[in-house]
Amino acid sequence: MPVYQRPTLKRGEYKNFELGRHSAVIKKVKLAKTTTDKDKFIIIVKGKEGESGLYHLTFDTDFSELNMNYILASIEDNGYDIPKLDFGYNEETASFLEGKSVYIRVALSDWGGEEKPTLTEFLNEEEFEAEE
Structure with missing residues (x-):
């Protein structure tokens, strides 16, 4: 069980990641639809300092497979084995990504109209370590 640490944020308050690269954990993956009725994952990512971020992975686009492969490479480079799954829009994939x-x-x-820090991409270990 984790050690008790009194919350410093109010309920519902959100702490953005700082700009740059970070190590994080995928906390939750929700199956959803875009406004144009395409399948998408809403991936909720948490940082070590209580930061939160969202990433929307839309399926059936020119970049869907490439973006999923970057997510999987990032997971693999963090020491996880990648199973032989159909990494599509399904509960099995969502469950695998979580944690x-x-x-x-x-x-x-x-x-x-407002500039905000946004999780823009998943990095492999080489990209993560190459940046300053």
Whole structure:
């Protein structure tokens, strides 16, 4: 059981990741739909300092497979074996991703006219260590 640490954020308060690269953990993967009715995963990522971030992995796009493979490479580079699964839009894939350590990059993105730190991509270990 983890050691008790009094919460410093109010309920519902959100702490963004700082810009740059981070080690993190995939806490939850939700199956959802885009506004154009495409399948997507909403991937909730947590950092070591209580940060949170979201990543939307949309399926049936030109980059879906490549983005999934970067997520899997990041997981593999954190010491996990990648099983032989159909890594598509399904509960089995979502369950596999949950609880895995990953490397991420956070950059500024436009959210309704406001620039906010956003999880933009998953990194493999070589990319993670190469950045300063």
